[in-house]
Amino acid sequence: SQQGEEDPQALSIQEGENATMNCSYKTSINNLQWYRQNSGRGLVHLILIRSNEREKHSGRLRVTLDTSKKSSSMLITASRAADTASYFCATDLYNFNKFYFGSGTKLNVKP
């Protein structure tokens, strides 16, 4: 299937450390997005990277995209306890406007 798959499923780090999570997908995409979900809440958009881009930054987020490997990674630098959440990547099929998600990476940042 097309959905993005995040790796690792769970990640536990200390405050101040960097967190890296990965996303793999199966077919050509138009763009790839990362979302955050706090426990019991809806998803919130973090960053989008288009298929012709290789790297994108937003605040403490750094996202890379390798279309030849069909993978993306998101780095959160200098993590904070408030970054504790689940993070999802979403891919969309070119021209189909469908957004596919995986089951996310659950990040726990210990104070």
Add this chain to the structure above:
Amino acid sequence: DTAVSQTPKYLVTQMGNDKSIKCEQNLGHDTMYWYKQDSKKFLKIMFSYNNKELIINETVPNRFSPKSPDKAHLNLHINSLELGDSAVYFCASSQLGLANTGELFFGEGSRLTVL
């Protein structure tokens, strides 16, 4: 102002019942979605409407019937509820097209528990 709002937030019901979840967005977006998040947090697209027209139906049982009275509203009606329908249902909206990124705006979710 809540951009995408869903009601109810919690729904507990018996097997076999029929229930509805409502969604409204005030962002002026043309496209709305229903997603289902299971107990393992996997988020699966169910339906999408663009300007009141169904554009995506992801092989969802016909017990699920979406309805879009106008482009700001997308409701989900579920007939003959089954245990496996227990999940969190998310409504989302986006503004698609060449000039837009298609960023999704999600509601807070409706947790359905079927007993």
